[in-house]
Amino acid sequence: MVIARPIEGKHRTIKNRINIALFALFLVLPFIRINGHPFLLLDIPQRTFHVFGLTIWPQELYFLHVILLTLGFMLLFFTALFGRIWCGYACPQTIFTEAYNWVGKLVAGNSYGKPTMKKSHWARVIPAWVLLSFLFSFAFVAYFVRYEFMLGHLAAGNIFAFEDTYRPAAWFIFLMASTGTAFFNMVYFRENLCKYACPYGRFQAALIDRHSPIVMYDVERGEQRRQKGQKVGEHAGDCIDCHLCVQVCPTGIDIRDGLQIGCLSCGLCVDACNSVLQKFDKPTLIDYSTIAESETHKVDRQSRPYFRPRTAVYGAVVGALIVVFTALLVLRTPIYASIQRDAELRNRKVADSYQNGYELHLGNMSYTDLRVNVAVKGDGPFEIISRPGTIELDPSQHKELRLIVAYKAEKAPLRPREIQFLITSADDPSMQHVVESKFTFPIE
Numbered sequence: 001m002v003i004a005r006p007i008e009g010k011h012r013t014i015k016n017r018i019n020i021a022l023f024a025l026f027l028v029l030p031f032i033r034i035n036g037h038p039f040l041l042l043d044i045p046q047r048t049f050h051v052f053g054l055t056i057w058p059q060e061l062y063f064l065h066v067i068l069l070t071l072g073f074m075l076l077f078f079t080a081l082f083g084r085i086w087c088g089y090a091c092p093q094t095i096f097t098e099a100y101n102w103v104g105k106l107v108a109g110n111s112y113g114k115p116t117m118k119k120s121h122w123a124r125v126i127p128a129w130v131l132l133s134f135l136f137s138f139a140f141v142a143y144f145v146r147y148e149f150m151l152g153h154l155a156a157g158n159i160f161a162f163e164d165t166y167r168p169a170a171w172f173i174f175l176m177a178s179t180g181t182a183f184f185n186m187v188y189f190r191e192n193l194c195k196y197a198c199p200y201g202r203f204q205a206a207l208i209d210r211h212s213p214i215v216m217y218d219v220e221r222g223e224q225r226r227q228k229g230q231k232v233g234e235h236a237g238d239c240i241d242c243h244l245c246v247q248v249c250p251t252g253i254d255i256r257d258g259l260q261i262g263c264l265s266c267g268l269c270v271d272a273c274n275s276v277l278q279k280f281d282k283p284t285l286i287d288y289s290t291i292a293e294s295e296t297h298k299v300d301r302q303s304r305p306y307f308r309p310r311t312a313v314y315g316a317v318v319g320a321l322i323v324v325f326t327a328l329l330v331l332r333t334p335i336y337a338s339i340q341r342d343a344e345l346r347n348r349k350v351a352d353s354y355q356n357g358y359e360l361h362l363g364n365m366s367y368t369d370l371r372v373n374v375a376v377k378g379d380g381p382f383e384i385i386s387r388p389g390t391i392e393l394d395p396s397q398h399k400e401l402r403l404i405v406a407y408k409a410e411k412a413p414l415r416p417r418e419i420q421f422l423i424t425s426a427d428d429p430s431m432q433h434v435v436e437s438k439f440t441f442p443i444e
């Protein structure tokens with residue numbers, strides 16, 4: 001486990017601000033309720049997804065697909081534009097590492113992470129990390145299971161799936177597994193996740209181009225670095241080989257060896273080198289630079305070409321996905337409906353009409369009461385004769401109706417007919433959902 005040495009500087013300050021803001025967001029989001037409804041909850045037990053005030057039902061998972069696709073392409077877009085900043089500034093692994101280090105320092109004081117740190121300090125840090133892992137996991141699980149439900153059950157000491165069994169409930173198993181995984185990750189795995197397990201790090205070479213900023217060491221100016229036994233100033237290059245850039249690195253790599261999978265682009269080594277070389281009136285040897293700039297040995301942030309084929313394509317895809325999402329949102333009606341043929345009443349002839357039976361499944365996908373009327377439309381004299389009237393649905397309520405549709409004619413047509421069921425809001429006729437089915441005739 002690498003515990004990086006603290007360092008002050010411009011990038012440290014930016015990183016602190018972003019990390020604190022995102023961390024607060026992670027902790028707060030699953031607990032926000034608006035008019036009693038979750039702001040963000042992927043409610044797996046109820047199979048409904050509340051995303052930023054929008055409730056997505058299992059039938060509307062395409063909303064979730066568009067959101068995930070948009071986030072994925074945004075990651076590609078920002079990587080091409082600004083390099084791997086996601087890893088250094090916004091990745092949960094980075095943010096949690098900062099939080100564990102902060103708690104470690106709070107509990108153990110200035111000796112935290114140093115080789116001289118006493119065992120008695122570790123004995124205080126470890127229980128604090130266990131508690132932190134539990135709190136994080138509670139917030140994490142609250143994205144999937146209502147926190148009110150978990151708190152109520154934990155307070156009552158009821159962690160079982162059913163009253164008369166001792167089998168733990170799925171949410172409790174999930175909570176405990178998450179606590180164990182978070183603890184193991186931070187105590188043992190940590191930087192190895194970025195170096196060996198994260199797929200994004202492995203793709204980074206394919207995601208960036210000659211103009212994407214990456215953290216680079218200026219070999220030309222830095223080498224020949226100070227060798228063992230040499231005094232500062234006796235070497236040809238500017239690097240005094242102080243190793244501060246390695247000690248502050250959260251993954252423990254030496255950026256002087258070139259770009260590596262383990263580099264999170266956090267910029268802390270830039271702060272480190274800056275703080276060292278400032279004393280010698282020299283600029284930092286490590287900085288955010290691009291491959292194109294490294295060829296000319298000149299960092300020029302002002303004239304970096306941000307508009308390039310790669311960024312234009314990724315940007316266009318992100319834009320298109322946002323348009324698709326907006327269109328889906330505008331066209332969405334909160335009426336859910338699906339229709340099936342009634343197996344018990346397929347088709348029959350009664351007096352001067354032909355009749356088919358249907359099962360209509362209705363749902364209210366809004367947070368307010370809904371009143372709907374059902375009508376039938378098709379090529380012929382179709383009519384609903386079971387008279388369902390105005391159907392009232394409470395928020396999130398589902399109902400099933402059996403409908404009988406008649407084709408009022410003496411003689412049946414040769415082929416089955418397509419029919420449509422129009423489910424229209426009684427209060428807002430512009431709100432309508434249409435489902436299609438077939439009307440068949442008995443063989444005469």
Ligand code: SF4
Nearest residue numbers: 249263264266267269
């Ligand atoms: S090499 Fe520098 S930029 Fe890369 S992870 Fe280490 S400290 Fe951060």
Ligand code: SF4
Nearest residue numbers: 239240242243245273
């Ligand atoms: S911090 Fe700068 S001077 Fe010190 S070892 Fe790293 S590159 Fe060399």
